[in-house]
Amino acid sequence: QSALTQPASVSGSPGQSITISCTGTSSDVGSYNLVSWYQQHPGKAPKLMIYEGSKRPSGVSNRFSGSKSGNTASLTISGLQAEDEADYYCCSYAGSSYVVFGGGTKLTVL
Amino acid sequence: QVQLQESGPGLVKPSQTLSLTCTVSGGSISSGGYYWSWIRQHPGKGLEWIGYIYYSGSTYYNPSLKSRVTISVDTSKNQFSLKLSSVTAADTAVYYCARDPGGGSYYFDYWGQGTLVTVSS
Numbered sequence: 001q002s003a004l005t006q007p008a009s010v011s012g013s014p015g016q017s018i019t020i021s022c023t024g025t026s027s028d029v030g031s032y033n034l035v036s037w038y039q040q041h042p043g044k045a046p047k048l049m050i051y052e053g054s055k056r057p058s059g060v061s062n063r064f065s066g067s068k069s070g071n072t073a074s075l076t077i078s079g080l081q082a083e084d085e086a087d088y089y090c091c092s093y094a095g096s097s098y099v100v101f102g103g104g105t106k107l108t109v110l
Numbered sequence: 111q112v113q114l115q116e117s118g119p120g121l122v123k124p125s126q127t128l129s130l131t132c133t134v135s136g137g138s139i140s141s142g143g144y145y146w147s148w149i150r151q152h153p154g155k156g157l158e159w160i161g162y163i164y165y166s167g168s169t170y171y172n173p174s175l176k177s178r179v180t181i182s183v184d185t186s187k188n189q190f191s192l193k194l195s196s197v198t199a200a201d202t203a204v205y206y207c208a209r210d211p212g213g214g215s216y217y218f219d220y221w222g223q224g225t226l227v228t229v230s231s
Binding site: 045048052098103 | 155156157158159162170172173206214215216217218219221222223224
């Protein structure tokens with residue numbers, strides 16, 4: 001099983017919207033609505049931002065949203081803020097009780 | 111509020127076995143429904159799922175690591191553990207323990223702070 005594919009970096013200015021893609025296959029992202037997204041600041045543990053494709057945990061800003069089309073999942077952050085600058089990872093169920101992560105995307109707020 | 115805390119040696123010699131423990135507080139590991147996971151992150155790299163354990167002892171491992179990994183649970187101590195055998199420098203990473211809420215959700219809602227394990231002689 002290969003890691004999911006994410007862009008290495010994305011950037012945006014404060015107030016703008018950005019989208020991070022996460023491309024898998026018909027065996028993982030395409031087969032299940034079980035993609036989660038994590039935010040990781042330097043030296044910190046990952047934080048759950050989106051689960052089951054588009055659900056937000058309590059306490060996560062509604063500026064974060066998730067979606068999926070075919071084998072690609074996406075995380076959109078609207079109204080970009082300086083504090084959103086971090087690494088973002090997607091994760092998908094891949095069958096047989098196995099999960100696979102993406103390689104991560106570094107978000108820079110200009 | 112559930113909290114997880116990893117502990118164990120920060121330095122392991124090549125060919126030896128890496129052993130880590132995750133202590134869960136703020137909730138019982140055997141309350142049911144949850145899967146307890148190990149995830150690692152190589153320096154400057156992405157996340158890699160290692161495996162899960164259910165409180166009953168059922169385990170699920172990443173196929174790429176399965177031959178070297180053992181995850182166990184001690185409900186009396188509210189802990190679960192990771193053993194990774196025959197380590198090499200490629201196993202140098204920050205190791206996280208995390209909770210999966212279960213129910214077929216396959217995501218991680220609580221994480222430990224992570225512990226760096228370096229494999230070196």
